[in-house]
Amino acid sequence: MGRPCLVLLLPLVVGLDFGYHHTKEMEAFLKEVHKNYPSTTHLYSIGKSVEGRDLWVLALGRFPTQHKIGIPEFKYVANMHGDESVGRELMLHLIEFLVTNDQHDPVITRLIDNTRIHILPSMNPDGFEATTQFDCFPPYGRYNANMQDLNRNFPDVFDSNNATVQPETQAVMDWIKNEMFVLSANLHGGSLVASYPFDNGNSVTITSDDISRTLDNDIFMHLARTYASNHAIMYEGTPCHNGDDFPEGITNGHAWYRLKGGMQDYNYIWGQCFEITLELSCCQYPPKEELPSFWNDNKIALIEYIKQVHLGVKGRVLDTHGKPIPDVIVEATGRRHVCPYKTHRNGEYYLLLLPGSYTLNATIPGFLSLLHDVYIPNGTANFSALQHDFIFPSKKPARIEPASCPTKPLYSRDYHKSTSATLKPPVNTLIFIYILYEVFR
Numbered sequence: 001m002g003r004p005c006l007v008l009l010l011p012l013v014v015g016l017d018f019g020y021h022h023t024k025e026m027e028a029f030l031k032e033v034h035k036n037y038p039s040t041t042h043l044y045s046i047g048k049s050v051e052g053r054d055l056w057v058l059a060l061g062r063f064p065t066q067h068k069i070g071i072p073e074f075k076y077v078a079n080m081h082g083d084e085s086v087g088r089e090l091m092l093h094l095i096e097f098l099v100t101n102d103q104h105d106p107v108i109t110r111l112i113d114n115t116r117i118h119i120l121p122s123m124n125p126d127g128f129e130a131t132t133q134f135d136c137f138p139p140y141g142r143y144n145a146n147m148q149d150l151n152r153n154f155p156d157v158f159d160s161n162n163a164t165v166q167p168e169t170q171a172v173m174d175w176i177k178n179e180m181f182v183l184s185a186n187l188h189g190g191s192l193v194a195s196y197p198f199d200n201g202n203s204v205t206i207t208s209d210d211i212s213r214t215l216d217n218d219i220f221m222h223l224a225r226t227y228a229s230n231h232a233i234m235y236e237g238t239p240c241h242n243g244d245d246f247p248e249g250i251t252n253g254h255a256w257y258r259l260k261g262g263m264q265d266y267n268y269i270w271g272q273c274f275e276i277t278l279e280l281s282c283c284q285y286p287p288k289e290e291l292p293s294f295w296n297d298n299k300i301a302l303i304e305y306i307k308q309v310h311l312g313v314k315g316r317v318l319d320t321h322g323k324p325i326p327d328v329i330v331e332a333t334g335r336r337h338v339c340p341y342k343t344h345r346n347g348e349y350y351l352l353l354l355p356g357s358y359t360l361n362a363t364i365p366g367f368l369s370l371l372h373d374v375y376i377p378n379g380t381a382n383f384s385a386l387q388h389d390f391i392f393p394s395k396k397p398a399r400i401e402p403a404s405c406p407t408k409p410l411y412s413r414d415y416h417k418s419t420s421a422t423l424k425p426p427v428n429t430l431i432f433i434y435i436l437y438e439v440f441r
């Protein structure tokens with residue numbers, strides 16, 4: 001896009017300072033924003049931390065309190081590691097930026113017209129409050145109050161995760177289940193890079209370059225590049241002088257270091273939501289004087305990343321009477337997900353895909369598959385993915401087999417074989433399958 005142009009008319013200013021906002025100040029700010037912008041914001045709590053602090057989310061949109069058909073849901077989650085505090089403040093400044101530029105800046109206005117944006121500035125408020133000193137690597141605060149690392153606390157399809165699910169984790173899992181998020185980012189600190197799934201993997205997903213690839217690798221690389229290339233310096237790749245070297249400022253999570261129970265893999269596998277992890281500061285808890293430059297470095301990237309929720313295709317699955325059909329598997333051929341991506345209760349689906357030609361496969365298990373060829377344009381400039389509906393014949397079997405979501409194994413050798421036998425996947429998928437074949441010989 002063009003950069004959001006400067007505001008001509010001075011909007012109602014909320015007046016957020018550059019400093020660290022502790023629980024009380026953050027709550028006061030969020031409540032003030034909601035009071036000043038009641039029709040475009042919705043403030044809600046998704047649950048409480050171990051020590052009883054609310055996990056506040058501010059949602060922005062023309063219909064902020066509810067989902068509307070065709071309007072995709074987006075989320076940012078910050079401060080999951082309580083001592084990684086830059087993201088928390090960036091989220092508050094992003095909220096201020098969005099509400100004050102709405103109706104003044106055409107890009108922001110269209111973004112809010114066409115997107116519902118949820119912002120959770122702190123997933124680990126207890127950890128943030130436990131961090132007492134500004135320090136690049138504070139001794140306390142990463143974990144929640146039960147000393148659990150929340151980014152190792154999610155169910156994991158590759159290795160069983162025995163960690164007790166924490167209240168903060170459960171709140172986010174319930175949130176993902178209740179909303180229909182399409183795109184997300186998880187904001188951290190300690191490096192400067194955009195990292196994409198998988199973080200974990202098995203012998204099928206991990207290739208000799210140590211990358212653990214999803215079948216949506218092209219999209220994930222595009223998403224990570226979008227953030228890094230719109231950031232002031234992330235794309236340069238070696239900013240922290242700690243030996244990390246990230247060409248283009250992006251990395252596959254597993255290729256960087258393997259981790260189990262992470263949030264981005266969970267979102268992609270169980271949440272039907274593409275999530276990447278953004279490391280936004282070399283220093284985890286830098287002095288507050290540096291916050292203005294962090295905001296300037298990230299502002300454009302934060303907006304450009306939200307726009308990517310409009311890539312791909314969206315629509316509804318209906319019967320001939322126009323009645324929505326939930327639980328229909330809708331995926332692009334060659335891109336089966338571990339847990340099949342299915343229509344929501346109102347028959348809606350969203351698929352993030354780069355511009356190009358695809359065959360979409362809408363399947364009612366045990367009944368019928370509809371295969372539609374579509375050409376997908378670049379929807380980000382238009383703030384809308386391609387709209388494409390499926391109409392199923394009304395005569396359905398009495399009982400529809402629900403699509404199962406395997407807990408394991410996933411990506412077996414057969415999984416890829418069956419994929420390659422029945423489909424004409426794009427060339428990069430063929431190369432991937434070939435690499436897998438080589439690995440298994």
Ligand SMILES: *[C@@H]1O[C@H](CO)[C@@H](O)[C@H](O)[C@H]1NC(C)=O
Nearest residue numbers: 158159160161162163164408
């Ligand atoms: C975790 O659970 C699995 C079985 O689900 C078990 O094999 C493994 O030993 C457990 N690991 C730990 C660290 O308890």
Ligand SMILES: *[C@@H]1O[C@H](CO)[C@@H](O)[C@H](O)[C@H]1NC(C)=O
Nearest residue numbers: 329333340361363369422423
């Ligand atoms: C369509 O999707 C269903 C469900 O995932 C799958 O069983 C079927 O093989 C797919 N058909 C084609 C032609 O890819």
Ligand SMILES: *[C@@H]1O[C@H](CO)[C@@H](O)[C@H](O)[C@H]1NC(C)=O
Nearest residue numbers: 001222311354355378380381
């Ligand atoms: C979509 O178009 C914009 C320009 O409007 C461009 O910057 C962006 O890279 C394009 N996205 C894709 C996925 O091609």
Ligand SMILES: *[C@@H]1O[C@H](CO)[C@@H](O)[C@H](O)[C@H]1NC(C)=O
Nearest residue numbers: 377378379382384385386387
């Ligand atoms: C913009 O999106 C609408 C659907 O909302 C579509 O009909 C139209 O063709 C799109 N325009 C471009 C330039 O992609």
Ligand SMILES: [Zn+2]
Nearest residue numbers: 081084188189
């Ligand atoms: Zn972190």
